[in-house]
Amino acid sequence: MQSALQGIRVIDFGHVMAGPWCTMQLASLGAEVIKIETRARPDEQRAQHGKGAVDNLEANSNFFEINLGKKSVSINLTTEEGRALAKKLVATADIVLENMRPGVMTKLGLDYPELVKIKPDLIMLSLSGFGATGSLRRYAAYNPCFTSVGGTSHLTGYAEKKPNTMTNSGGDARAGTAAVFAALVALKFRQETGKGQYIDSSSSEVINSMVGDQMMDYALNGRSPRRHGNTDKVMAPHNVYRCAGQDEWLSIAVGTDAEWQGLVAAMGHPAWSSMPDFAAAEGRKANEAELDAQIGEWTADKAALDTMHLLQRHGVAATPSFKASDLFNDLHVLERGQVQEVDHPVLGRRKTITSPYRFSETPTRIRGTAPILGESNDDVFRGLLGMDEAEIARLEEAKVIY
C-alpha cells in the first residue's frame, strides 16, 4: 500500500505539544519526519511528566503520544556548526515546522527568509499562541491562554457557573491539527504552482475560527453568546443522565418528534410521557427541568452502555460519557482500528490512538514508536547528508551533535 505523503520530508523544530502534534500526523500520512532536538535543552515533553522533572528522557508517555513514527537527530542549535548542520537538513526538506517563541528562529538565523535561500520552494510553518506578528506576539501562551483568548473558555461549562478553560490539552491538539491542514494546503499549492509558502499560525485564531459560527451573533446583533452546559437552544431532552454505577452518565438528545416517540417507546410508555406538556417540541423545551428529572429517574438504575443500545435501536441519539477505560476497550473503537498497540524500548507495549481518517488507497499508519533522542543520527548524518565518520565524531566531541 502506498502513503499519501510518501517522499515528503519534514524537518521538525517543534517542541512541547502543538508542533510535534502536527508533524506526527504528517508522519502517519507517510512523510519522513526528522525531529531536531538536543539533550542540552531537551523537549519539555521528555523532561517533564505529571508532577515534575523526570530523570529518564526516554520514559515519558507524554512524549510518546505525540512523537510516534519520527526520526530523531540530536543537534545543539546554540552552536554555529549545529545551525549549519540544521540548514543542510533543511536543504533536503519539503516542509519545516517550528513552534518556538516568535523571534527565536530569527535569532538563530533559521527563520523563513534565511531558510528559503537554501530551499527556494520551502514550506515553513510557524506556530505560536498569538502569532508571529502584532503587538502581543511575544506574549506567553499555554493551552488555557489561547482557549481563553480564542473565545472557547467563555462558551464552555454550565450557564450558572464560571467559564471553563478546557485544560484537557484540546487547544494545542487543535492548533497542531490545523497546522496539518495548513501544510497540506501549502503542499497542494506547491504541486500546482511550484511555489513554497510561509504560514504563521496563531493558536488563538485557530481556536476562535472553530467557534466562528458562535461569533456570528456578535457580527449580526452585537451580542456575545454564553455557555449553556449540555443544553441546546431548541432540543429537549438534551442532557446527560446519571446511570447505575460510579460516575456513569448517558447523553440523550432528541431533535424530532419521531425521536421523542422512540424514546417514549424505549422507556415503556410511562404515564408521565403522555402529559400534554411533553406532546410537542416547544412544550418539552419549556418543561425541560421536569423532563430531565423524569428521564434521570428512568436511567438511574440502568447500565449506560446497554441503555445506549436500547435507545439507538429506537432511533434515539444516545451515547455514554465514555471514560478512557471504556474507549480503549470499546468494540466499535477496536473494530475500526482507532486504538493500536505500539512497542517502546522503555515504556513497553502500550495502547495508543490512531489517525482519524481511513483511506481506501493510502492508509495512514504509525510508522514506528517514539524515537530515542538522537537514534537516527547515523541514518541521517551519514545516510542522508553523506558525512564521514570522522566528521561526525568531531561534531559529537564538540557537543554540536548532542
Place this chain on the structure above:
Amino acid sequence: MDGLKARVIELADFVAGPYCGKLLADFGADVIKIEKPGRGDDARFIGPFKDDVPNPEASGTFLYLNTNKRSVELDIESPEGRVAFLDLIRTADVLIEDRMPGQLARLGLGYEDLRKINPNLVVTSITPFGQIGPYKDFKAYHLNLYHASGQGYLLPMWAINLDVPPCQGPGYLGLFDGGMAGATATLAALFWRDAGGTGQHIDVSIQHAMMTLERSQLRRFTDEGVNPNRTGKGRLLESLVECAGGEFAVVILSSQQQWEGLWRAMGKPEWGVQPPFDTQKGRSDNYAELRKRLNDWSRTVTQDELFHAIQKEGSAAAPILTAEGVFKLEQFRERGHFVTIDHPVAGSLEYIAQPTRPSNVTLPPKRPAPLLGQHTHEVLGQLAALAAGTK
C-alpha cells in the same frame, strides 16, 4: 489569481461536512453545494438571526460555514436530479458527503458506483461513527459525540467534585473537528492523486477525530490504570480569577518561575514569599486560600490590566474573552483575523477569517454564502453546454 484547482461537490448539511467544504472553498476550490429543493441546509434554520427574526437566507451559522460556495437545488432521489448529480460527479475531483452509511449505495450512488464513472474522484464521507463498526448506524448530535469521544467526560475541567455532570464543549466544536479531519484527508488524497495516484474513498468518524484530539489525556489511563476525570490533574497548573467588572481571566501557576512573574505583577505582596506560598508544593497544598488571595488582587484590576501586567513580567496569563472581546482584541485585528463580507440579504458583516494565511498565493476575493439555489441554472447550464459539446 491562485487557488486550489479542484471541483468539490458537497452533499452535506449543518456543520461537519459544510466546514470541510468551507476549508476547501476558502482556499479557492470550486465548491458546489447540493441543497434540498425548497428547504436547503439545516444550518439555514439554526441562526443566530438578525434581531432573532428567522430567515433561511441569513442564518449566522450557515453564513459562516458556506462562504465561497455555490448552491444548486437538486433532489438526488428524483430521476432528473440523479442524472444531473451523476453529470456533476463526472466533472468533479471531490465529493464530500454526510449521509448515513449505505444510504447513497442504496440509491446507486455509493463510492463503488461513482468510481466507475470517475476513477479520479475522491469521496470523503464524514459521519458520527464512520462507515464501518458496530456503531456505524448510530445517531449522534454534537452533545452525544462530545461524550462518546471521551472529551465530554473531562469537562468542565477543574469541577469541584464528580457531582458536577460531565459537559459538552463549546458551540459545535466537535463537529468542526470532524470537518477539519475531512478536509485534511481530502487534501492528502488530492495531493497523492495528482502525484500519479488515483481517486479513493475516505472514511472519517467524527468520534474518532475527537478521540484522537484527547490522546494526551486518555494516555493517563494507560500510565496509571486510573481514568482521568474532570476534577483536575492532581497538580497546580492554573487558576481562573475574577477581575473588576465581573470579567474573568486565567493565570498560569505551573512553576516557580510562572509564580514569580505573577507575584511581581501583583505588586510583590509579602505573603507571596512566605510559607506556605513560597513554594510550588505549598501553593498546591493551600490552593483554596491561594485562589482567594489571587482573587482579592484580581478584583482590583481590569481583565486587560491583569493580562498585560503579568505578561510584562514574563509570565503567562490571558483574558477570557467573550465574542465582543474577540472582536475588540487589537492583536486579532492587526493580523487580519476578521474579514468583511457583503451578503445580499444579511448585508455587510465581519466574519472570522481563515487562520491559515499562506504567504505566496493571491486568493480570490471572498464571496458570501450562496442563496438557496442561487447557482442552479449557472451550474446545470454549464453541464448541459458541456454535454452538447461532447456530442
